[in-house]
Amino acid sequence: MASGSDLFDLLPDPILLLILNRVSDVKTLLRCRSVSRRLSSLVPLSDSLLLRVDRVIPASHDPAASLLSSLLKSLLHLISPSPPNSPSRILRRFHAIKTLKIDLPAGDLHPANGTSIKWVARFGHTLRSCVILASGTAGMKTRVVWTISALIAASARHHMAADVVDEQRLLSHLVVSDREGEGAMIMDKDGLREFRERIAAAAEDWRRSGRTTVPAVGVRMRHEPRLELSSGVVVEGATLVVVRPVEEGPRPCEAEEAHGDEALAAEAFGGGVYAEHVEKLLKSRAYILEMDSF
Structure with a gap:
């Protein structure tokens, strides 16, 4: 035997x-x-790897600290140049990675009690789209802050993964998410190729910048003070935000933008537990904002 x-x-x-x-x-x-x-x-x-990142810098316990300040402090260690345990250094021991998920220990936004924020952002060399689904009693200004905070978190994760994308040339799908399920930064095959082509000429400026610059974007926000689901559950302050870069040339008509919102929201949340939230919110009135690059 x-x-x-x-x-x-x-x-x-x-x-x-x-x-x-x-x-x-x-x-x-x-x-x-x-x-x-x-x-x-x-x-x-x-060729298919999961890298769990364990170390974080805790958010400030000062109740007066702003959401954005806490966010930037919690991300600072991720964007410092080539720490010994950086994802790129760890992954240099692998030579054939095609699919990679980097799992951060916690979300970045630290919302107040009673508030839930989920986001999915897709990138090439810069932001392609971001969809945010939130709940909680808040005014328009606070919901705008949620949006900016999610974009900063996504751009920091994108920047953190830059060396990995540059070094792992076979990589065709990348997700940087967190164990709290707050957000996911995603780069598909086309986005990875675009990143490598566009960033090669400005690699040093990129590394010094600290995070990816968010381009000028159009924001379409839908909000319902009370959203009743088919299960009988009532969601207070349900909000759906779809963010896209402002394209040059003629602006799409309202019907085309609404269809684009539907496709992006379905791609981000349509296949999971939040599908009904998205479906109902897409029927609500859209409030349109524009943000300059930051």
């Missing part, structure tokens, strides 16, 4: 790589390298 190690040796490399990709967790895979020479040679070829 063959021993366990003999049976392991009989497995072909493609099967072992499939198993390693199912494991995905970077720390676990790096430990696997010490098991045998064969695993040590195969682990760097894993």
Whole structure:
């Protein structure tokens, strides 16, 4: 009868790589390298990875601190130049990454009690779109602050991942999210290609900038003071915000913009627990704002 190690040796490399990709967790895979020479040679070829980031700088406990101040403090450690445990340095041990999720330990916005904020932002070399779904009793000014804060958080995550995108040339899908489920910064294959092409000429300026500059954007905000779901649950202060860069040339008509909102919102939240929130809010009146680049 063959021993366990003999049976392991009989497995072909493609099967072992499939198993390693199912494991995905970077720390676990790096430990696997010490098991045998064969695993040590195969682990760097894993193409589907999950990198969990553990260290954060806690938000200020000063109740007078503003939301934006707390946000910037909590993100500061992520955008410092090449710390020893930076994602790019850790991932240099892998040479074939195609799909990567970077999992941050906490969200960035730290909303007040009774307030919930979820966001999904898509990037190329800069922001392509951001959809924000929030609830909580707040006026228009506060909802605008939520929007700006989500955009800053997304741009900081995008900047944090820049070295990874530049170095991992096979990467075709990247998500930077957090364990609280607050937000996700996503780059697909086209966005990654665009980033590499556009950033090469200005790499040093990019690294010094601290975060990705948010372009001038158009904001379409929908709000319902009370949103009753089919389950009977009532959501207080439900808000849906769709953010897109302001394009040059003639502005799309209202029907085209509404259709664009529907597509982006469905892509961000349409397949999950918030689908009904989105569906109902899309029927509400849209308030239109524009923001300069920041």
